[in-house]
């Protein structure tokens with residue numbers, strides 16, 4: 001670059017320094033960051049950051065103005081552009097069930113980091129008498145609130161049961177009044193119990209179906225009217241399981257409830273498409289949460305020789321997914337990038353359902 005380039009560079013630094021109220025040395029750093037981001041722009045676009053992202057602030061809402069390049073152009077040739085860290089869900093409100101820990105907490109945190117406000121609930125205590133993994137606690141729920149707020153997010157969180165329709169309706173009404181709208185729903189709360197079809201107790205069957213299937217219907221019953229009233233379209237993501245695609249032994253009530261969620265998803269998708277509301281189900285295999293890894297009965301059953309053939313996956317080297325791997329799919333399904341997707345059964349199961 002010739003001397004014109006040099007003087008243009010130094011002018012740019014001065015303008016930057018003025019706009020950002022930083023000294024010229026800092027302005028130079030912004031230019032270097034800009035060059036870095038221009039180089040990385042295609043990758044950033046792939047993860048949903050539109051426009052140029054600037055590491056100026058970790059707050060989703062932070063804006064800074066600077067002289068930088070437009071995407072795809074060389075920084076040396078650029079004019080004045082706005083630099084911002086734009087969240088994928090800035091200004092949106094997401095209702096999530098089962099947020100005290102595990103996947104629900106992670107979804108809340110990930111949506112908050114992308115600018116969404118959260119309305120969430122968790123029973124934060126024992127759900128059924130026959131669970132073989134520890135229940136979530138009120139401390140867990142408080143921790144989710146702390147993490148979301150620490151990420152700069154707003155959250156209305158309450159302790160309550162998805163089986164209680166009136167409770168969910170009140171939470172939705174209060175959440176919409178406080179946060180102004182409702183755009184996305186993640187029906188995540190669920191439980192699991194074990195036993196053969198003929199030995200399982202009546203409670204083991206009905207409680208699990210009541211939480212996983214009826215409770216999820218109640219989440220939809222409580223939230224859809226508010227979404228329709230707002231008229232903004234949106235999405236609903238229902239967390240089923242690989243057990244909703246391929247039945248697992250010793251999980252009659254769980255599989256029945258998770259298969260049922262596919263019917264619920266498809267019906268709602270057909271009913272809500274013309275309101276621009278998309279409805280999809282997500283089907284994880286094992287996930288690194290208390291349900292997925294701290295269930296003493298699961299460990300015993302998975303050790304039985306006749307059960308193990310059903311546990312095979314295509315990606316056996318990756319036996320347990322991280323909550324982030326599920327959140328990636330949940331955020332994608334709620335995003336504009338998935339606006340052609342409804343009624344889909346989205347498996348994140350290391351190929352387990354195909355074996």
Ligand SMILES: NC(=O)c1ccc[n+]([C@@H]2O[C@H](COP(=O)([O-])OP(=O)(O)OC[C@H]3O[C@@H](n4cnc5c(N)ncnc54)[C@H](O)[C@@H]3O)[C@@H](O)[C@H]2O)c1
Nearest residue numbers: 098102103122123136161162189190241286287289291292
């Ligand atoms: N962990 C896995 O391996 C796995 C695999 C496939 C699908 N899933 C599904 O993913 C979802 C999330 O599970 P997780 O792995 O985070 O488990 P988890 O037990 O760690 O978390 C579930 C949360 O939901 C809450 N909850 C349960 N029933 C509730 C109710 N009736 N009302 C309100 N809150 C309730 C619990 O208190 C808990 O905080 C569930 O629907 C589960 O069936 C989990």
